[in-house]
């Protein structure tokens with residue numbers, strides 16, 4: 001963490017710029033076998049989780065990201081009952097999945113138990129859903145877990161860190177291939193796929209890997225104010241290719257969006273519209 005006084009800066013890619021905010025208090029700091037975990041407090045943003053000094057979530061803006069990572073794929077699958085979240089030990093994605101009435105089972109597969117521990121203490125609004133009887137928390141490597149499961153999940157959301165350190169394998173063609181096999185025939189996957197504004201090459205190579213494994217990939221946009229550049233992307237893939245607009249369950253989306261602060265049916269339709277510089281790169 002670079003601090004000048006008590007400022008945190010998420011330095012962008014070694015370049016001379018980044019995203020900064022004042023740290024009012026460091027609440028938690030531990031080194032896990034996988035990464036450095038910090039929870040800091042900022043009076044305006046609330047509690048903030050940093051993994052290896054990258055912003056994972058803030059109380060103030062986590063809903064932009066979790067709404068879009070989860071509700072877009074969940075409303076593009078017919079009656080999703082069984083759902084897997086890879087990563088996302090904070091519980092934010094699980095909380096959103098549970099808003100869908102037909103869900104019977106959610107598996108959270110997080111490699112780092114200490115992320116869950118930190119979230120249980122400092123992000124109760126996200127992590128308390130992990131006690132829901134429909135939720136199964138598995139602390140293990142997502143790559144191994146997914147390989148061992150076939151035709152089992154109607155929806156899989158990859159709520160990972162950036163493609164560095166422990167998460168590199170979560171962006172590979174092989175991993176996307178196992179995700180595809182772990183999905184039921186009507187199933188879909190979503191993944192966080194980095195910033196098209198600052199890291200367009202990265203976005204395009206991730207999407208390319210997905211297309212290789214799935215034969216389809218539909219990137220969509222979500223603003224996340226506390227991630228570098230503020231403009232972020234997720235990507236949707238189907239086990240059997242479908243047009244996202246045709247399979248969209250508008251009624252369920254309407255119902256769920258009554259409990260969302262970002263997601264609604266207008267946003268759902270609009271998020272697949274990409275600006276030219278992204279279209280050209282993809």
Ligand code: AG3
Nearest residue numbers: 054055056057088092160161
């Ligand atoms: N997942 C992390 C998204 C990537 C953020 N990257 C960054 N700040 N450089 C967030 C986990 C929330 N459930």
